[in-house]
Amino acid sequence: NAGVMQNPRHLVRRRGQEARLRCSPMKGHSHVYWYRQLPEEGLKFMVYLQKENIIDESGMPKERFSAEFPKEGPSILRIQQVVRGDSAAYFCASSLQGAGNQPQHFGDGTRLSIL
Amino acid sequence: AQTVTQSQPEMSVQEAETVTLSCTYDTSESDYYLFWYKQPPSRQMILVIRQEAYKQQNATENRFSVNFQKAAKSFSLKISDSQLGDAAMYFCAYRSASYGTASKLTFGTGTRLQVTL
Numbered sequence: 001n002a003g004v005m006q007n008p009r010h011l012v013r014r015r016g017q018e019a020r021l022r023c024s025p026m027k028g029h030s031h032v033y034w035y036r037q038l039p040e041e042g043l044k045f046m047v048y049l050q051k052e053n054i055i056d057e058s059g060m061p062k063e064r065f066s067a068e069f070p071k072e073g074p075s076i077l078r079i080q081q082v083v084r085g086d087s088a089a090y091f092c093a094s095s096l097q098g099a100g101n102q103p104q105h106f107g108d109g110t111r112l113s114i115l
Numbered sequence: 116a117q118t119v120t121q122s123q124p125e126m127s128v129q130e131a132e133t134v135t136l137s138c139t140y141d142t143s144e145s146d147y148y149l150f151w152y153k154q155p156p157s158r159q160m161i162l163v164i165r166q167e168a169y170k171q172q173n174a175t176e177n178r179f180s181v182n183f184q185k186a187a188k189s190f191s192l193k194i195s196d197s198q199l200g201d202a203a204m205y206f207c208a209y210r211s212a213s214y215g216t217a218s219k220l221t222f223g224t225g226t227r228l229q230v231t232l
Contacts, residue, residue: 033219043206045220048219093160101212105162106160106161
């Protein structure tokens with residue numbers, strides 16, 4: 001049983017480039033959450049998606065960041081025109097349902113470094 | 116908005132001893148879930164234990180147990196018989212029992228646990 005798969009594990013970009021982070025949820029899971037972890041900090045919620053819909057994007061910056069979870073394929077977190085402050089670990093989690101009693105299973109994260 | 120506070124940035128425990136990590140939270144909701152996650156140097160997020168707010172009985176998972184005090188909004192983690200593999204960052208997290216926009220996890224800032232011989 002494959003868990004939540006994130007790729008790439010490490011991503012290096014220069015300032016101004018685009019970063020695309022991918023997340024394949026656990027089999028059967030249709031709810032995906034993205035979190036960002038800055039160095040020496042806890043995880044901060046960014047966006048919650050259910051297949052083809054954004055449910056909650058209250059934690060995602062309004063500019064340069066976008067997320068999608070298409071009917072087919074992985075969820076994508078896209079960061080345009082990256083800046084040094086985007087350097088962080090980005091974690092994806094998935095759950096079977098959106099209810100609070102459903103555990104969120106985390107991927108291993110993507111560590112994004114901006115040169 | 117809910118907040119989660121972990122007031123101990125670092126803790127240290129000797130192997131085989133017991134350690135307690137503190138967590139307090141603030142919420143106006145009556146139904147919610149609380150979690151402890153472990154993040155070892157590999158940076159995986161591993162669920163350690165979960166507590167439903169409507170349950171008075173404290174959750175237990177092998178060497179890990181919690182002391183849930185709902186009125187005080189306190190949720191501490193006790194690790195018994197500490198092992199070297201327990202060394203990690205530990206995050207306390209809150210999640211509303213509501214559907215939809217409330218289903219995100221809110222994390223504390225973490226406690227780094229060192230285990231010494």
